[in-house]
Ligand SMILES: Nc1nc2c(c(=O)[nH]1)N[C@H]1C(S)=C(S)[C@@H](COP(=O)(O)OP(=O)(O)OC[C@H]3O[C@@H](n4cnc5c(N)ncnc54)[C@H](O)[C@@H]3O)O[C@H]1N2
């Protein structure tokens with residue numbers, strides 16, 4: 001093979017999404033790739049396949065007059081006027097012939113009398129006391145299906161009963177939409193198989209499994225190819241080989257402008273690039289190309305970008321080839337719980353959690369990084385921020401395409417507030433015992449939770465707010481900030497707060513007095529977090545000036561991220577709960593025991609979601625699970641404290 005010059009492409013287009021799709025589909029049409037031939041399969045193998053043609057019955061069902069009951073077949077005329085007073089005696093088999101359910105009706109008979117309505121008058125005679133109506137208990141020819149009748153229309157996904165009816169109609173083969181063959185080629189020298197021992201820089205190759213799963217869900221046949229290194233020749237050989245046999249080839253990663261990104265160059269050298277760079281976020285560097293009359297799509301490497309670009313570009317092609325209508329997901333209107341700033345240059349796909357609080361749906365944005373597959377795992381839906389908009393204001397109404405059924409969304413208890421590990425257990429137990437109810441929790445700190453209750457964006461808020469004047473927990477803050485609201489405080493647990501330090505406590509940190517040392521770096525929590533308020537309270541008590549703490553301004557948003565910072569050696573210590581230290585096998589220096597409550601506005605109290613939460617908190621199962629964590633005191637769990 002002649003070696004080609006491998007230039008590095010640095011500039012991406014910023015083609016509007018609709019234009020990119022239109023251009024690509026036009027090219028598919030030009031090269032005759034706007035449809036695929038149908039497939040013929042045996043009827044019994046056609047479950048879940050989509051019919052390309054309407055299917056008509058070839059034979060009737062039943063195709064003979066059949067007895068519908070066990071009994072005797074008679075000529076209805078011969079039973080005329082039979083009554084209790086005037087029973088009729090019929091001879092067997094001339095006038096009454098024994099038949100079983102499903103058996104052909106004798107030619108000279110036109111009705112069946114159920115065996116339980118027959119009296120025996122002798123060995124060869126029966127007596128009846130009621131006349132038989134013509135065709136009673138007979139399934140006449142074509143009762144179910146008449147030859148030439150439509151069994152299923154074109155475009156129907158075949159269900160088990162459809163298969164039965166088609167077979168009953170005498171059809172043994174059906175013409176169905178193809179299952180387009182799609183190869184997925186993961187690329188990246190850094191990729192390793194799941195389960196490998198991980199060195200820094202190694203990335204577990206999981207995208208191909210996501211992509212293949214999506215292709216299956218959309219009716220295609222996925223082929224997961226071997227992972228390739230970032231190597232021009234390897235990628236080029238593979239793409240050339242696959243385009244000669246597949247309907248579509250998806251190359252994952254290497255789509256951008258990095259020094260090891262070859263997908264663009266390979267497609268360009270082997271065929272034609274229709275578009276590289278679409279005005280969407282995430283997913284911008286997607287590449288739409290054609291090689292050997294086969295579409296080749298370069299899907300960006302980040303998992304969220306990969307999933308979204310599959311939705312936007314691969315799904316429509318697969319649906320088009322299968323003559324399937326685009327799936328329109330259920331939309332709802334929801335109010336955004338936070339302000340979101342977005343880029344003017346791209347249409348952004350924002351993953352959101354959704355809940356119904358009072359009469360309104362509330363959407364809360366999830367992590368926006370393209371590498372955060374958990375943002376898709378957690379998402380209830382997605383909202384699109386159009387290009388040429390700078391974002392969405394807090395409280396603004398947006399349209400959300402739902403990933404989950406609406407009734408599940410309506411059964412979601414929305415918790416916003418302070419983070420605690422026991423909330424995950426609460427959530428699990430709630431869903432286990434009271435489906436479809438679930439708990440979604442957003443961690444924005446205790447004060448954030450109180451404000452969310454005030455704005456009616458949450459049903460419950462997890463709070464642990466120490467009042468610096470009185471030393472009392474939660475009640476003073478609730479009374480101050482939720483004056484107009486009648487709020488119930490339910491204790492979730494008492495828990496230990498302390499300094500999370502590395503294993504072995506190498507810096508010998510023994511209490512808060514040590515965090516001002518020059519050789520100790522600290523990681524803090526965000527303003528408004530109960531843990532930060534506790535820290536400030538304790539610092540004041542000890543007369544420590546926060547300005548002397550190295551890292552006081554570095555903020556993480558929950559206990560586990562603080563523990564992760566210590567674990568990753570980017571800080572020597574941070575204040576957090578014992579369970580977080582234990583979760584990452586770190587050490588813990590106790591500082592205080594604090595009360596963690598759920599604040600619940602009285603107006604939601606009677607709602608099933610809240611009542612089920614209370615039941616769970618008071619249950620043995622919940623308490624046993626929390627007991628497995630350290631640093632919790634459950635003696636007051638479930639008690640109403642205010
Ligand atoms: N200078 C610029 N840099 C980047 C740009 C840009 O415009 N200019 N675009 C950014 C955007 S946006 C995206 S999206 C990514 C796309 O990157 P690539 O398609 O080139 O993919 P990689 O860099 O190879 O990988 C990104 C990331 O994803 C991980 N990855 C890749 N494949 C898999 C897989 N099969 N399973 C799991 N994870 C995978 C990979 O290891 C990287 O961490 O580029 C930005 N950069």
Ligand code: MOO
Pocket residue numbers: 280281282283284285300302305370371
């Ligand atoms: O546009 Mo890239 O797809 O964010 O992350």
